[in-house]
Amino acid sequence: MTTTLGTASAGPGEIDTGRLEVGETRDGSPIGLPVAVINGAQPGKTLYMQAVSDGDELNGVGVLQRVVPQLDPAELSGTILIVGIVNYHAFQVAEHRNPIDDTKMNRAYPGNENGTSSERIAAATFDVATRADLVLDLHQGSTSRMLNEVRVRCGKRHRLHQDCLELAKTFGCGYVLDQKGPDGQLARAAPDEGIPTIDPELGGCVGWDETSIRKGVEGIFNVLTHYDFLEGTVELERQTRANGFDQYGSPNGGLISFEKDLGDRVVRGDTLFKVTTPFGETKATVTADNEGILWRTRRLPQVATGEYVCSVGTDIDSY
CATH class of the missing domain: 2.40.50.100 (RNA polymerase II/Efflux pump adaptor protein, barrel-sandwich hybrid domain)
Incomplete structure (x- = not known):
């Protein structure tokens, strides 16, 4: 079955890249977020990944840049949907918040298709996320110095708390923050739709940090293997958790x-x-x-x- 995301379209055993239109710039040019569809040769789950929800958090796109070329759809079961750069406007000017509406994108979910710039982008990417069985929202500690960690943001009373904890353990950064997040975070909103979601915070730096990027690449392949997108097994290691x-x-x-x-x-x-x-x-x-x-x-x-x-x-x- 052919899977599409924006202008990207891939049949079983195929990969394609394209753009997901989410509005227009001030001169009327279309805004297209870079997207990819990796459609496995065999049926299976769907994984959604996104990066650069905050425009200066670049380690996530560094991870995707390394992961996608290593994936062979002929060896994959299931489908991977990717939005490589979410916060279009902030990325262009290397700022944290969307400068069009001075909004932190990861406070705008599930979004509003008729709302502000950030709300419209959030709505479009949330629509993609809700097509998935699992979600990885790749972040970093902005320009701070920070441990590589995974954040579980749904709250301990949420029905998917244990599923999100398992996903965090599988990603395997070594450190987990298990604390209910603010309203508007993707890792808060997607579990409400029944989708286990985590927020890997891949260190913090100015530009790219190779150690954190490698940790993120390893984490994604851990998830792909543990959840049967790829053949193999992953030995899950104990995680140090802060509450x-x-x-x-x-x-x-x-x-x-x-x-x-x-x-x-x-x-x-x-x-x-x-x-x-x-x-x-x-x-x-x-x-x-x-x-x-x-x-x-x-x-x-x-x-x-x-x-x-x-x-x-x-x-x-x-x-």
Whole structure:
């Protein structure tokens, strides 16, 4: 059976790429998101993947750029649907939010086909997502430094919570944040439609980070194998799970000096960072409020009073 997505169309054992039209630019030119259809030679499940929901989070498209050329539809069971760049306008100017309506795309789902620019793009991509059995929404920590992790955003009382946890474990970044996400996230909206969905946060960088991209490629092939798109087996490894976050801002303006590295365990009272003058004079020392793992840090050392500095994953367990 032929499968289409926008202008891409592929019969069994075929792959095709094209564009999914989602509106027009200010000069009236059509906006087409890059899409791909990989239609396996054998029937099976459908996987939907998307990247660059936030315009400066590029590791996801780096992953897709490496994954798609490795896929042979003749060896695939089922179908893979891909939108390679979701936030068209933000990607063009390398910004996080859609500059047309100043909206964070991953707060606009399930979207509105007659709404704002972001709502229309969200509606079009959500329509694709709801054709799938599984969804991977590839993100990264914007320009922060962050662990490679997977986020389960449906909430622990959701009927698909265990299915989303299994998908996260299969992806296998090693770290999972299991915390209900804000309204409008794809990983919140798609489970409400009965589709297990996760949000891999593939590190954080300016540009591409090869280590995180390789982790993402490995994660996608883990999913393809475990869910029978490809032949083989995957040995699932235990994941370190955080069930919450403590976020820390700076009590003073100055320069940040971290006392802990990403992934380090901390206990209450451990020094996380110091704020100094340009001459190394200590202005403030900030300590951990609770036991946890240093999960995310700002990249630039300079801060103003109250500006974000770091996050500690809390309520740690494994599964």
